[in-house]
Amino acid sequence: MRIAVVHxxxxxxxxxxxxAVYGTETLAxxxxxxxxxxxxxxxxxxxxxxxxxxEILDFVDAASARVEAFLVxxxxxxxxxxxxxxxxxxxxxxxxxxxxxxxxxxxxxRHHSFLSDVAAGVVFGFxxxxxxxGLRGLVARLRKVNPA
Ligand code: DQA
Numbered sequence: 001m002r003i004a005v006v007h008x009x010x011x012x013x014x015x016x017x018x019x020a021v022y023g024t025e026t027l028a029x030x031x032x033x034x035x036x037x038x039x040x041x042x043x044x045x046x047x048x049x050x051x052x053x054x055e056i057l058d059f060v061d062a063a064s065a066r067v068e069a070f071l072v073x074x075x076x077x078x079x080x081x082x083x084x085x086x087x088x089x090x091x092x093x094x095x096x097x098x099x100x101x102x103x104x105x106x107x108x109x110r111h112h113s114f115l116s117d118v119a120a121g122v123v124f125g126f127x128x129x130x131x132x133x134g135l136r137g138l139v140a141r142l143r144k145v146n147p148a
Pocket of ligand 1: 009010011073074075076077078098099100101102103110
């Protein structure tokens with residue numbers, strides 16, 4: 001089972017970006033944590049980060065041919081992108097939306113997500129652990145639907 005992990009705009013800044021909000025782990029640390037979890041779950045991951053919405057849409061389209069699902073932190077695109085919603089629903093692969101911060105406790109413009117209602121699940125507020133929990137939930141769901 002192969003899953004693509006997509007990090008949206010500005011997530012490459014993790015570690016030095018508002019550490020009080022996002023923590024001190026870098027994107028490489030998050031990916032390493034996920035790789036460890038993936039190994040224990042027996043799934044394969046591929047990672048993608050872009051600051052460009054169109055590149056993310058192209059990636060979702062291309063990756064959908066080789067992955068069963070997506071684990072996505074859309075960054076600010078969460079709150080702005082009908083295009084990303086349409087890409088993810090368009091490729092008909094389940095996805096889990098994750099956020100490091102508790103977006104519900106932040107500025108009102110972060111309270112709305114264009115993705116949550118079409119996601120298989122949403123995890124937010126646990127820092128890097130949001131990704132790990134999201135991956136576990138996604139794999140459990142995929143295995144329930146397609147018991148190997
Ligand atoms: C974020 C929350 C978003 O509101 C923000 O724009 C981000 C990161 C998070 O992981 O907490 O870039 O997705």
